[in-house]
Amino acid sequence: MLRQLEGSRAVAETVARCRPHVVAAYPISPQTHIVEALSDLVAAGQLAPCQYLLVESEFGALSACIGASAAGARAYTATSSQGLLFMAEALPNASGLGLPMVMTVANRALGAPINIWNDHSDAMSQRDAGWLILFASSNQEAVDLHVQAFALAERLSLPVMVCMDGFVLTHAVEEIDVPDQAQVDAYLPAFRPRQQLDPDDPVTIGAMVGPEAFTEVKYLMAQRQLRALDVVTEVADTFATAFGRDSGGLLRPYRTEDADVVVVAQGSVLGSLADVVDDLRETGVAAGALGVTCYRPWPWDAVRRALLGIPRVIVVNRAVAVGSGSILGQDVRLSAPAGTTVSDVVLGLGGRPVTRDGLRRLVLDVLAGRLDGEALTYYDVDRERVAVELARELGDAAPTSGARP
Amino acid sequence: MTTTPLKLYQVGTFAAGNRLLGPGERTVQSSMDRASCITSGHRACRGCGEALAARVVMDAAMRATGGRVVTVNATGCLEVFSTPYPESAWQVPWLHSLFGNAAAVASGVAAAMRATGRDDVRVLAQAGDGGTVDIGLGCLSGMFERNDDVLFVCYDNQGYMNTGVQRSGATPAGASTATTRPVGDGVGNAFGTGKNLPRIAMAHDIPYVATATVADLHDLEAKVAIAMARRGARYLHVLVPCPLGWGSQPADTVRVARLATQSGLFPVFEAENGMLTHATPIRRRVPVEEYLRLQTRFQHLFVGPGRPDVVAALQAQADRDIARFGLAPEEES
Numbered sequence: 001m002l003r004q005l006e007g008s009r010a011v012a013e014t015v016a017r018c019r020p021h022v023v024a025a026y027p028i029s030p031q032t033h034i035v036e037a038l039s040d041l042v043a044a045g046q047l048a049p050c051q052y053l054l055v056e057s058e059f060g061a062l063s064a065c066i067g068a069s070a071a072g073a074r075a076y077t078a079t080s081s082q083g084l085l086f087m088a089e090a091l092p093n094a095s096g097l098g099l100p101m102v103m104t105v106a107n108r109a110l111g112a113p114i115n116i117w118n119d120h121s122d123a124m125s126q127r128d129a130g131w132l133i134l135f136a137s138s139n140q141e142a143v144d145l146h147v148q149a150f151a152l153a154e155r156l157s158l159p160v161m162v163c164m165d166g167f168v169l170t171h172a173v174e175e176i177d178v179p180d181q182a183q184v185d186a187y188l189p190a191f192r193p194r195q196q197l198d199p200d201d202p203v204t205i206g207a208m209v210g211p212e213a214f215t216e217v218k219y220l221m222a223q224r225q226l227r228a229l230d231v232v233t234e235v236a237d238t239f240a241t242a243f244g245r246d247s248g249g250l251l252r253p254y255r256t257e258d259a260d261v262v263v264v265a266q267g268s269v270l271g272s273l274a275d276v277v278d279d280l281r282e283t284g285v286a287a288g289a290l291g292v293t294c295y296r297p298w299p300w301d302a303v304r305r306a307l308l309g310i311p312r313v314i315v316v317n318r319a320v321a322v323g324s325g326s327i328l329g330q331d332v333r334l335s336a337p338a339g340t341t342v343s344d345v346v347l348g349l350g351g352r353p354v355t356r357d358g359l360r361r362l363v364l365d366v367l368a369g370r371l372d373g374e375a376l377t378y379y380d381v382d383r384e385r386v387a388v389e390l391a392r393e394l395g396d397a398a399p400t401s402g403a404r405p
Numbered sequence: 406m407t408t409t410p411l412k413l414y415q416v417g418t419f420a421a422g423n424r425l426l427g428p429g430e431r432t433v434q435s436s437m438d439r440a441s442c443i444t445s446g447h448r449a450c451r452g453c454g455e456a457l458a459a460r461v462v463m464d465a466a467m468r469a470t471g472g473r474v475v476t477v478n479a480t481g482c483l484e485v486f487s488t489p490y491p492e493s494a495w496q497v498p499w500l501h502s503l504f505g506n507a508a509a510v511a512s513g514v515a516a517a518m519r520a521t522g523r524d525d526v527r528v529l530a531q532a533g534d535g536g537t538v539d540i541g542l543g544c545l546s547g548m549f550e551r552n553d554d555v556l557f558v559c560y561d562n563q564g565y566m567n568t569g570v571q572r573s574g575a576t577p578a579g580a581s582t583a584t585t586r587p588v589g590d591g592v593g594n595a596f597g598t599g600k601n602l603p604r605i606a607m608a609h610d611i612p613y614v615a616t617a618t619v620a621d622l623h624d625l626e627a628k629v630a631i632a633m634a635r636r637g638a639r640y641l642h643v644l645v646p647c648p649l650g651w652g653s654q655p656a657d658t659v660r661v662a663r664l665a666t667q668s669g670l671f672p673v674f675e676a677e678n679g680m681l682t683h684a685t686p687i688r689r690r691v692p693v694e695e696y697l698r699l700q701t702r703f704q705h706l707f708v709g710p711g712r713p714d715v716v717a718a719l720q721a722q723a724d725r726d727i728a729r730f731g732l733a734p735e736e737e738s
Contacts, residue, residue, distance in 0.1 A: 021520035022513060051516035056547030063506035067513025070500050073520055093502050197475040197498040197514060199526055206501030207488035
């Protein structure tokens with residue numbers, strides 16, 4: 001049933017219907033409304049026998065989920081930005097130990113400078129942590145991905161991160177269908193852990209592995225991640241059958257057939273992008289959009305197939321690898337078929353709005369050759385402002401460089 | 406009937422397996438049905454105090470709970486020497502996650518047991534002093550203040566022994582470590598530093614806090630039994646000499662631990678809900694020098710003219726704690 005709901009509330013209600021045994025969370029904007037809503041539901045007894053741990057840090061939150069999952073409980077946490085970084089040591093531990101759990105990341109920029117607004121720097125910085133990373137393009141998809149995430153995590157015995165844009169989605173009120181309890185119960189089987197802490201069947205979890213076996217363990221982890229690609233597709237298919245709507249999966253193509261240009265992006269920007277594609281198509285520009293829903297594992301073949309025959313690809317990066325370049329763009333380049341021209345664009349950092357006008361202008365600029373070749377372009381940067389600052393910085397450096405007039 | 410190959414330790418009145426005691430008073434270690442949670446063949450050094458304490462603590466916890474224990478282990482010597490893949494010395498469910506998160510992981514395990522209707526299964530977290538007083542303190546303090554149902558045991562060997570004997574927040578003043586060498590006029594680890602975790606634990610008003618050493622295994626086992634009979638956050642701080650890091654003889658581990666208590670440098674006590682309830686009086690008080698001289702980490706205090714000023718400062722510390730906890734032998738004073 002469609003209801004007017006805040007994205008965070010809808011996600012909290014959905015998580016509740018997945019019947020977690022343990023929720024551990026530490027507040028950070030813009031994740032707060034999710035954990036507040038869950039705390040209300042727990043306090044009202046609606047999640048019994050769920051245990052809600054109000055922990056002292058995000059490191060503690062993820063660590064408690066690690067313990068809970070290893071003990072055979074369905075575990076959930078949520079965080080953002082600095083909180084995700086504070087978990088950084090525990091992220092590859094959860095995946096390395098093969099512990100299923102679900103975490104919402106309400107995407108937010110990383111400091112410094114401190115900034116609470118939306119971009120994808122947080123999740124992208126943890127792309128190699130061994131978690132499945134899914135990006136929601138809308139609040140409805142955020143809801144649906146959480147149900148799928150528990151199914152995925154427990155089938156694969158791996159942790160899953162569901163990313164939703166901070167504020168843009170988490171704080172947006174719109175019509176959302178939160179699956180009812182019977183639907184979720186029918187879709188999501190009870191958690192059967194592959195291995196758990198049990199006095200009747202003692203196991204050692206987390207032993208020290210030396211050079212004689214470490215590579216093999218890592219290889220098997222990588223293989224399991226790759227196998228997850230098929231499972232992501234399967235889980236999305238069964239979800240579509242059970243709930244009657246398409247959500248999740250690897251990619252979200254929109255009018256990419258016969259396109260001259262395709263914009264690749266993640267998250268809520270895909271909604272605006274679909275409108276822009278429609279507008280452009282009406283004016284005779286054969287544009288399309290490709291949403292990356294499953295960012296890790298990277299759907300190498302699916303992306304290559306989706307971009308086959310597309311002459312021009314624009315990648316919207318909402319995070320930057322400082323000192324290297326784009327992040328999503330690098331992945332796309334690896335998968336792009338030979339002959340595809342990839343334009344890498346940084347857009348919407350730290351909450352700078354990504355508007356339909358801006359996206360439309362971006363596509364037209366790329367097609368008209370007004371962007372700087374294939375180099376990484378900071379499309380919405382204030383060029384006058386940075387020119388002044390650059391001149392000042394380079395001027396400061398002059399006395400030591402000796403070569404500058 | 407379960408039979409377990411049994412070794413008896415018969416060295417003095419405090420040792421496990423003392424045959425002068427009635428069967429009911431004997432230690433868990435001396436009984437046929439001990440759980441032997443940590444089997445032999447692990448990689449601990451000769452004379453390792455931590456290996457001894459961990460075996461005693463785990464077996465006592467198994468006895469106290471009827472075998473319903475799972476354990477969470479912080480990174481450190483105990484984790485490394487007991488689980489070199491593909492071997493494991495652990496006969497109980499055992500989880501190692503990270504260095505600084507054992508308390509939070511244990512909280513998660515306890516919450517999971519409660520949420521899945523298995524709260525007969527008890528959770529025991531174990532860490533060294535680094536994983537307790539330094540890198541693990543945030544999570545531990547959180548576990549304490551939430552009163553999560555976990556017994557957290559710190560095996561305190563007063564330094565980062567696994568990484569090569571560096572100073573921790575539990576290293577005593579005057580000790581030489583790889584990062585506090587007594588170079589020049591230096592005294593080793595600086596005075597006025599370090600933290601006392603049992604007292605920090607008491608400040609959280611948790612149900613039970615106790616200290617113990619490997620010199621009195623009856624006392625250690627009894628405290629584990631008391632702790633496991635209660636619910637909520639409990640803390641047990643066990644002094645475990647480290648021959649490698651302290652420069653003591655492997656055969657002297659128990660002796661060194663006993664001198665630590667007899668000198669007053671390591672008070673043995675219990676506290677409930679933040680209040681001191683019992684302190685073990687020192688039976689035969691010794692000057693700190695008797696304890697220090699057995700360890701090469703203090704040898705710079707005795708070479709050549711030595712550092713009587715430093716030894717006196719350590720004696721003053723011991724005297725202060727003897728007064729604070731009321732440890733003075735009754736026949737003296």
